[in-house]
Amino acid sequence: MNGEPDTMLAPVLRNLRAAVFDTDGVITDSARAHAAAWKTASDAYLAEHPPPAPGQRRPFDVRDDYRLHVDGRSRLDGAAAFLASRGLHPPPETVRTVAEAKERLFAARLRERGMDAYPGTVRLVRALRRAGVRCAAVSASRHARELLARAAVLDLFDVLVDGVEAARLGLPGKPRPDLFLEAARRLGAPAGRTAVVEDAVAGVEAGRDGGFALVVGVARDPGPDAGQRLLRHGADIVVRDLAELLV
Structure with a gap:
């Protein structure tokens, strides 16, 4: 010192x-709380809208998908990038719905436990x-x-x-x-x-x-x-x- x-x-x-x-x-x-919120929101959407190709029908990976597609990006950009990685290109209002679901999940985690x-x-x-x-x-x-x-x-x-x-x-x-x-x-x-x-x-x-x-x-x-x-x-x-x- x-x-x-x-x-x-x-x-x-x-x-x-x-x-x-x-x-x-x-x-x-x-980051782990963000990744967990992204997984819950994304997997819920994929369950209702399966990707067109069998090879793309896999759930959100909290390590690889988080790092590659959503980490560091805005919510809307991250949601769009992840869905595109699964061959899905929904309209902007749908992308916003996924992003807002993630936002609610993360906000609830932050209120409950802090970081x-x-x-x-x-x-x-x-x-x-x-x-x-x-x-x-x-x-x-x-x-x-x-x-x-x-x-x-x-x-x-x-x-x-x-x-x-x-x-x-x-x-x-x-x-x-x-x-x-x-x-x-x-x-x-x-x-x-x-x-x-x-x-x-x-x-x-x-x-x-x-x-x-x-x-x-x-x-x-x-x-x-x-x-x-x-x-x-x-x-x-x-x-x-x-x-x-x-x-």
């Missing part, structure tokens, strides 16, 4: 002016703040503010750009970088001096395409391919836990 404030940060994080953190799966342990923040993420954010690095939280979810507040970490972030703000400003979701760029703008830092921290393929693609100084991938999945997938899609480095970036 002695010395200059940045002595606890790994060298790759020094000289940054800002850092932007995804919320679900990076700050809070909420926890990852201790390693909290330690890293505090170290960044001590080093003078401003921090933002970003999420496509409209529940992000409540999620962070109930995890007792909302006050660690100088800025929050969530699904409510994205809708108000008309910002497209990931893999477009607009959410991250808006967060960096509010932090008063150029993308070239800002890090993005993400656990989703769509998120690391957004960080790469936004011209950010560093894209940190978080691969909490114990599977051997998770880290390599993030690296292939734009992460500069991958860690299992963000405490690995403290020295």
Whole structure:
């Protein structure tokens, strides 16, 4: 704890002016709850509307389908992407129905139990703040503010750009970088001096395409391919836990 404030940060994080953190799966342990809600809503729809090809008639997979199709995306984009993966292209109102069913399920889970923040993420954010690095939280979810507040970490972030703000400003979701760029703008830092921290393929693609100084991938999945997938899609480095970036 002695010395200059940045002595606890790994060298790759020094000289940054800002850092932007995804919320679900990076700050809070909420990705599993999102995935479970997606599975319940999606499987209910598939049971009533079986995909045309036998090979597509499989239920929502909480690991692969969540990561590939819905993680990091807006609810509507995620629902449309998943249904398309099963050969289904329903009208927008049907996509909205599936997305809203997922939303109700997740909101009920959040009200009942809340969510926890990852201790390693909290330690890293505090170290960044001590080093003078401003921090933002970003999420496509409209529940992000409540999620962070109930995890007792909302006050660690100088800025929050969530699904409510994205809708108000008309910002497209990931893999477009607009959410991250808006967060960096509010932090008063150029993308070239800002890090993005993400656990989703769509998120690391957004960080790469936004011209950010560093894209940190978080691969909490114990599977051997998770880290390599993030690296292939734009992460500069991958860690299992963000405490690995403290020295």
